[in-house]
Amino acid sequence: VYQVFETVAKKYDIMNDSMTLGIHRVWKDILVHKMNPCPGTLLLDVAGGTGDIAFRFLNYVRSVRQRQLQRKLKHHQNLSWQEIFESYQKDKSNSLGDSQVVVCDINREMLKVGKQKAQHLGYSEGLSWVLGNAEELPFDDDKFDVYTIAFGIRNVTRIDLALQEAYRVLKPGGRFLCLEFSHVSNPLLSRLYDLYSFQVIPVLGEVIAGDWRSYQYLVESIRQFPPQEELKAMIEDAGFFKVDYENLNFGIVAIHSGFKL
Amino acid sequence: VRCQHYPPLRALQASAALRRASDEHTKEPLTSSSQQHFDSPPAGHQPEQEPQGPHPSYTGQGGQESEDYESEEQLQHRILTAALEFVPEHGWTAEAIAEGAKSLGLSVAAAGMFHSDGSELILHFVSECNTKLSKLLEKEQKLVQLGEAEKKPIDEFLRDAVEARLKMLIPYIEKWPQALSVLLLPRNIPSSLNLLTSMIDDIWHYAGDQSTDFNWYTRRAVLTGIYNTTELVMMQDSSPGFEDTWRFLENRVADAMTMSNTASQVQSTGEAVVQGLMGAAVTVSNAETSRAVR
Numbered sequence: 001v002y003q004v005f006e007t008v009a010k011k012y013d014i015m016n017d018s019m020t021l022g023i024h025r026v027w028k029d030i031l032v033h034k035m036n037p038c039p040g041t042l043l044l045d046v047a048g049g050t051g052d053i054a055f056r057f058l059n060y061v062r063s064v065r066q067r068q069l070q071r072k073l074k075h076h077q078n079l080s081w082q083e084i085f086e087s088y089q090k091d092k093s094n095s096l097g098d099s100q101v102v103v104c105d106i107n108r109e110m111l112k113v114g115k116q117k118a119q120h121l122g123y124s125e126g127l128s129w130v131l132g133n134a135e136e137l138p139f140d141d142d143k144f145d146v147y148t149i150a151f152g153i154r155n156v157t158r159i160d161l162a163l164q165e166a167y168r169v170l171k172p173g174g175r176f177l178c179l180e181f182s183h184v185s186n187p188l189l190s191r192l193y194d195l196y197s198f199q200v201i202p203v204l205g206e207v208i209a210g211d212w213r214s215y216q217y218l219v220e221s222i223r224q225f226p227p228q229e230e231l232k233a234m235i236e237d238a239g240f241f242k243v244d245y246e247n248l249n250f251g252i253v254a255i256h257s258g259f260k261l
Numbered sequence: 262v263r264c265q266h267y268p269p270l271r272a273l274q275a276s277a278a279l280r281r282a283s284d285e286h287t288k289e290p291l292t293s294s295s296q297q298h299f300d301s302p303p304a305g306h307q308p309e310q311e312p313q314g315p316h317p318s319y320t321g322q323g324g325q326e327s328e329d330y331e332s333e334e335q336l337q338h339r340i341l342t343a344a345l346e347f348v349p350e351h352g353w354t355a356e357a358i359a360e361g362a363k364s365l366g367l368s369v370a371a372a373g374m375f376h377s378d379g380s381e382l383i384l385h386f387v388s389e390c391n392t393k394l395s396k397l398l399e400k401e402q403k404l405v406q407l408g409e410a411e412k413k414p415i416d417e418f419l420r421d422a423v424e425a426r427l428k429m430l431i432p433y434i435e436k437w438p439q440a441l442s443v444l445l446l447p448r449n450i451p452s453s454l455n456l457l458t459s460m461i462d463d464i465w466h467y468a469g470d471q472s473t474d475f476n477w478y479t480r481r482a483v484l485t486g487i488y489n490t491t492e493l494v495m496m497q498d499s500s501p502g503f504e505d506t507w508r509f510l511e512n513r514v515a516d517a518m519t520m521s522n523t524a525s526q527v528q529s530t531g532e533a534v535v536q537g538l539m540g541a542a543v544t545v546s547n548a549e550t551s552r553a554v555r
Binding site for chain 1 (some may be wrong): 302333338355356359362365366367368369370371373374377
């Protein structure tokens, strides 16, 4: 798995766009919307290599924070100009509201690409990059508010260990969110999807990234991944409550959510 | 095959949790499933241990499953109750719920358990108010039965009951229009209507209504109309102590009393209901435009 991603790292984003015809951006947006984070949330994004989820999280939190500040300012109708100025200054320096995201990935190359992207896009605060294995996270217990793993869990050898680690590092009340390819139940769509996956994607892989085999592996790993209900059961086994999943695009992708209660 | 797989894992977690919770006395109340117990646990009492206590088999081992399911609901109940004190500041939103969860020692992400528009919080509040009203009316009834108080005439009884119920809104009155508009969303209408009708039912029950004929419906509809219109008047009332609202209420109840003795009873019922709906529609559109302006 490590080697696959080493070769794939640089072209990862481009391949994502071409394989999913850009819909992966929508999927990731939906994930962050579902999370609905408020300022002050501490997010751990595992296998988040190039930082897609992390950037969306920061954007979301920043806009929520702005709205909060606007509301507060409206309440300050009766203050003098000096007081308003002072409170504005104080809040301005806290544009993220203490929210932070830690991006953890097993692959150094992916992290490197992510850091470059962050610099390029201008994300400077609230972001950390850590090298780590999802089956054995280098963090203490009860640390994070939200744990996300987008398109990463199928690459983990022992999913149950990863789920247990997720449970461990989450605070009580914390949320586990998993965005992953899943099983399409609609038979017609399933045939079209299979056709697309096995014929088109490896070809794209060869053309764009010069690597047929990695993308062949990718498509096969999607097929081998447990379906929605089974994954739900595994998440429940790890100790999460209120486990639920939401199918996007008829099951091509599913978001699983669970709470550590 | 699956069922066999689970029990050993669950037992391990359960025994570990039991050892942790051994000095906590919350195991007993959970098995006896009494709601009262959970309304008053001290806040600093390691809240996260409570739901972790009866960990065993969320996925089903008969009796134990329902026990566990209940503790999830109870936790949600506690979070919503805690969230109420943040409503004046944050409104009926997921933010208030997040602050409530934080105050209980849980992560702010726990607010994700609820809908992002705060519907559950509002419904929870309404249900709590209705429960409080029931208890109040029951207490009064006991006093009357014991002969320690006079039985009130119907119009006074209705007036007092509606006033008592509406007074519970006072701490949240600023954000209540927002809550009303959320309650009128199609998704929430079944639940909110349910809560409303059961409250009206309750009031009539304690008022001594024993009718089994068409009167039952007209009485309910009339009181629903009175309650809704008074609530809407209260939203726009800026008089000291809401005296305008109570005067309005008095007049409406008096109207209902006189009308109930005439043949125009059925017509006035229809009118009352229509009035209630019109008032509701006006409030929603006002709330929406004022929200948009903001």
